[in-house]
Amino acid sequence: MYPIPQPALTPNTFAYESRPLVKPTGFREYDARWLFQSEINLMGVQALGLGLGTYVRRSGVRPEIVVGHDFRGYSSAIKYALIAGLMAVGLKVHDIGLALSPMAYFAQFALDVPCVAMVTASHNDNGWTGVKMGANRPLTFGPDEMAALRDIVLAADFDLAPGSYAFVADMAERYIADLLDRPKLSRRLKVVCACGNGTAGAFAPKVLEGLGCEVVPLDVEPDYTFPRYNPNPEDMKMLHAIADTVTASGAEVGLGFDGDGDRCGVVDNRGDEIFADKVGVMLARDLSAIHPGATFVVDVKSTGLYATDPVLIANGVTADYWKTGHSYIKRRVSELRALAGFEKSGHFFFGPPIGRGYDDGLVSAIAVCELLDRNPGKTLAELKDALPKTWSSPTMSPHCADEVKYRVADAVVNHFAAAKANGELIAGQPIRDLNTVNGVRVTVADGSWGLVRASSNKPELVVVVESPVSERRMHEMFEAIDAVLRRHPEVGAYNQRL
Incomplete structure (x- = not known):
């Protein structure tokens, strides 16, 4: 019988090397994210593979899965621990090697495989790892699937059976060829291609050049130490670096890709970042x-x-x-x-x-071109x-522990619902609309709005504000939202703010 995963273990102990470590909060709304070694160990990753394969078999899905990994120093080790678990419960694994997340999704179609498990922490800081999973292409897991998977893993409730393994050597070439199966651009655009030293550096320049662009490379050499900044096109450091390169080179557009290549940030020809929305x-x-x-x-x-x-x-x-x-x-x-x-x-x-x-992110870049x-x-x-x-803010994320962030977000929702019911003013105006499909988006009479929700993949809240009236009104909405958050001592400092 496989050992029951533990929520906490001390590294460099016998227990750590002989039992699976899986912190329960790593099972998030639509993927899995952990700090490697402190929140999950390799046995824990193997348990995740055992659980994912068991879930697939019990769902009646054909037990075949595409598996890839991103460019981090520990991702390949994590992938092979995951594969060991998947094979031990009867899955046929198609290993596509170093990949972007969208390359793994593409491989599901190219190989006619229903399931996917992509080892990636996306844009998270070094030390994080995770898996994006799906069993019904092109969809990936949502809360129900993640909850079912969590329960299987934490109970070590696995259905053992013999599996198999195949390495797919040419998926990168097939993926790039598929992206370029379209007419070339009618003119040669000059494009800054920024990859933040993430996985996209092995793919994005080739695709843009194949499309007919003149590529100005920026941090395209994969380097899992991320020497300049995390590859995150929402991060102002990365956007500013792209902007500087656009203006210095006279490029028509700057395109920045996140660590696993499923997102694209855009900077215009003046060097101004354009938020993705x-x-x-x-x-x-x-x-x-x-x-x-x-x-x-x-x-x-x-x-x-x-x-x-x-x-x-x-x-x-x-x-x-x-x-x-x-x-x-x-x-x-x-x-x-x-x-x-x-x-x-x-x-x-x-x-x-x-x-x-x-x-x-590469399809998005092509669409912009x-x-x-x-x-x-x-x-x-x-x-x-x-x-x-x-006038729009960047995405701002005050720290809030995984164990309490949803409770805090619910309290904020309830606060604004009560404010609307009582006719209270927010930033000096009555509330026109509340959207509570995901946290709360509160819109006041002049169209200015603010959002608070719990982050799905990090110990943070998420705050965004916008005003169609003025920059001053945007700041007033932020101050009104932040004042509510400051009633909760569990809410810490922002990663960036107005």
């Missing part, structure tokens, strides 16, 4: 002209322009504001048969006929300036 509005304008009446799914962190932009309204667009998280948006795009889904974090999901429904190609004579800055003006 505004990039989504620009793409929605372009695509809805080709596909009038399209539905777009957007997360609750995103700009209100999807519902108010006059061009989108004229094109008959339906905007559906939904839960933040790649698994949630992916599923919603599939359910509504939406043309695309956009997250403020930079996850974009293009459904048929553009894509297969999963998030791929094609947007410029379809609008000759207009710079990206001019396309951005054509949008109605709003």
